[in-house]
Amino acid sequence: MSSYLKRGLMTAAVVTVVYVIGASLVNRGLCSYYGFQTDRHVRYAAFVGCMVQTPAGWVPRSELRVVQ
Template identity: 50%
Template sequence: MKAYLRAKPLQTALLIMLVILAFLMIASSLINRGSCAWHGYQTDRTTRYAIGVGCMVKMPTGWTPQRELRTEQQSITSAHSPSGQRDDNQGEGPC
């Protein structure tokens, strides 16, 4: 084995880099899955991790990516309000 490593240093370096890259990809995937599960636990929502999309959150309208959750919540809020507009109470109420 040592003779092969000495005879082909470029291939050995590429193999080591490939192994490191594979390890980093697996570690990143595990961290992303864990953070998605933690988000579901913290918010008491149903979550799933999709490889191409990322963390998905179950909403009344279906599965929504976590990154787009704020826009989804705004559209649901405006759909349920009688005037169709958000009620932020801007400029009203006590200081």
């Protein structure tokens, strides 16, 4: 492989990792802010998203209307 291709692949990998970490931090912050606004207990699950505690257990925020 040429050195330009290696540099390009490494740069793409680093940009991807930085984007994934940044998006995760933003999503965690938004989930925490939702809990603050609604005065509910929330937590962030990596592949599910924002989880809200209900009497039935932890439910994804997107499915909260179905449970209520």
